[in-house]
Amino acid sequence: MIETKEKLIESILNKGIQKTTRTNHIQLVSITKKIDAIDPLHFFEAAKQLKEDRTFWSSTAEDFFMIGVGTSYKIEATDNRFGETDEQWRRVKQQAIVYDPYQQPGTGLVAMGGMAFDPGKDRTELWENFSDSEFTIPSYMLTKHGNNHYFTTNVHVSKNDQVEDLANTIDENFTTLLKQSVTMPVNTVIIDKNEIEPEKWKQTVDDATDKIKTSNVEKIVLSREVRVKLNQKAEIATVLHDLLATQTNSYVFAFEHGEDCFVGATPERLIRIENEHLLSTCLAGTAPRGKTVEEDNALANQLFNDKKNRSEHDFVVKMIRKSISPYCTTIEVPNEPTIYPLKNLQHLFTPVTAKVKPDVSLFDIIKQLHPTPALGGVPRQESLQFIREYELMDRGWYGAPIGWVDHNNNGEFAVAIRSGLIQGDAASLFAGCGVVKDSDPEAEYEETNIKFLPMLTVLGG
Numbered sequence: 001m002i003e004t005k006e007k008l009i010e011s012i013l014n015k016g017i018q019k020t021t022r023t024n025h026i027q028l029v030s031i032t033k034k035i036d037a038i039d040p041l042h043f044f045e046a047a048k049q050l051k052e053d054r055t056f057w058s059s060t061a062e063d064f065f066m067i068g069v070g071t072s073y074k075i076e077a078t079d080n081r082f083g084e085t086d087e088q089w090r091r092v093k094q095q096a097i098v099y100d101p102y103q104q105p106g107t108g109l110v111a112m113g114g115m116a117f118d119p120g121k122d123r124t125e126l127w128e129n130f131s132d133s134e135f136t137i138p139s140y141m142l143t144k145h146g147n148n149h150y151f152t153t154n155v156h157v158s159k160n161d162q163v164e165d166l167a168n169t170i171d172e173n174f175t176t177l178l179k180q181s182v183t184m185p186v187n188t189v190i191i192d193k194n195e196i197e198p199e200k201w202k203q204t205v206d207d208a209t210d211k212i213k214t215s216n217v218e219k220i221v222l223s224r225e226v227r228v229k230l231n232q233k234a235e236i237a238t239v240l241h242d243l244l245a246t247q248t249n250s251y252v253f254a255f256e257h258g259e260d261c262f263v264g265a266t267p268e269r270l271i272r273i274e275n276e277h278l279l280s281t282c283l284a285g286t287a288p289r290g291k292t293v294e295e296d297n298a299l300a301n302q303l304f305n306d307k308k309n310r311s312e313h314d315f316v317v318k319m320i321r322k323s324i325s326p327y328c329t330t331i332e333v334p335n336e337p338t339i340y341p342l343k344n345l346q347h348l349f350t351p352v353t354a355k356v357k358p359d360v361s362l363f364d365i366i367k368q369l370h371p372t373p374a375l376g377g378v379p380r381q382e383s384l385q386f387i388r389e390y391e392l393m394d395r396g397w398y399g400a401p402i403g404w405v406d407h408n409n410n411g412e413f414a415v416a417i418r419s420g421l422i423q424g425d426a427a428s429l430f431a432g433c434g435v436v437k438d439s440d441p442e443a444e445y446e447e448t449n450i451k452f453l454p455m456l457t458v459l460g461g
């Protein structure tokens with residue numbers, strides 16, 4: 001680091017220490033600076049040396065990356081998760097000393113995290129390292145917007161701290177994290193694959209269609225699990241590298257919690273707010289990709305005109321529009337979906353845009369949106385009840401909102417699908433599908449098989 005910058009960091013840390021002597025509380029100080037270009041995956045891999053939890057977030061279509069290392073503050077909530085998280089986050093923002101001259105979405109003070117799909121469902125051991133709602137303000141963070149790279153340090157200072165000591169630690173860790181000579185670890189191979197009760201799952205799809213035919217329930221999303229064993233411990237950086245290389249138009253993410261890591265490449269945006277502009281997307285209705293352009297177009301056409309898939313999709317559109325309307329003005333929703341192509345499959349897609357009313361937070365809106373009928377069903381409570389009773393797995397963070405929020409109320413959340421929980425040399429992968437009245441269990445089973453492909457492929461299946 002050059003000397004003038006060094007002095008700047010020291011003077012901001014000093015300001016923090018001075019404030020603690022007045023308030024008698026430890027003080028969070030956040031400092032962002034612009035740095036030279038660095039490969040986000042190298043940064044993520046180098047961060048292993050700090051031996052702390054890492055978080056990875058990327059919106060591949062926009063060349064946007066965010067990598068968090070360690071924890072300077074953790075926001076956890078169980079009851080009233082959204083309200084409690086929002087309140088704690090507002091308090092942290094208000095008390096923190098933030099030096100961020102760039103004010104870009106995702107620079108400065110940022111909290112990254114996620115939550116369980118349904119805290120009302122009994123937890124299993126599988127997800128024991130992941131709590132109902134957990135947002136982390138990392139100790140160190142890289143933000144990359146195209147060619148611009150920013151490094152943020154978040155540090156708690158107390159009145160007995162010495163500025164030089166703090167600055168030295170930051171400098172040492174900065175050097176470790178920005179080492180460009182990192183070598184990327186090798187890939188794994190899947191040596192065993194165990195589908196969890198596929199026949200019973202198809203029976204559950206049948207039960208769901210029965211429920212739909214005989215009650216006011218119109219859609220229920222049912223998911224299932226595949227457990228794989230790997231030839232060696234999975235290296236998260238390599239998994240992310242391969243997801244980035246194969247899954248365009250997606251959010252590639254990793255949340256490391258101790259020995260476990262929740263990883264995936266989801267195409268489903270729940271909400272983005274940037275300078276008060278909201279973007280949400282309805283993504284539901286699925287077809288495979290074709291092997292030739294002709295076949296691909298034919299499949300897309302079929303999907304677009306398919307009544308069953310259109311109904312799966314329309315439930316989501318209606319619900320999202322309704323959920324955001326108390327919080328937004330000028331809501332715009334196209335009349336018809338378009339096709340959203342991914343590597344292994346294609347979806348029906350409808351974007352929703354709006355202007356957010358003043359002082360509405362991301363968490364206010366997520367609270368209304370989650371779960372959308374893309375992951376829960378219609379009506380919400382009845383479908384959730386069915387999932388709780390009949391689904392053969394603990395979703396944990398699968399299917400739930402994951403993402404980030406910054407100190408300027410910008411942020412983005414995706415729905416955590418196309419994902420898996422990696423545990424050393426084993427992993428649980430998850431995929432689901434929207435069951436409506438004319439769902440065929442065998443066809444839904446095949447649909448989930450394609451949804452497993454992105455994760456199976458990168459793990460070496």
Ligand SMILES: C=C(O[C@@H]1C=C(C(=O)O)C=C[C@H]1O)C(=O)O
Pocket residue numbers: 221223268283284285286312347374375417418430431432433434435451
């Ligand atoms: C539930 C998943 O995906 C959801 C279900 C879809 C469907 O049934 O057509 C499509 C996209 C998502 O809304 C999943 O990928 O696990």
Ligand SMILES: [Mg+2]
Pocket residue numbers: 284285286312433434447
């Ligand atoms: Mg479907």
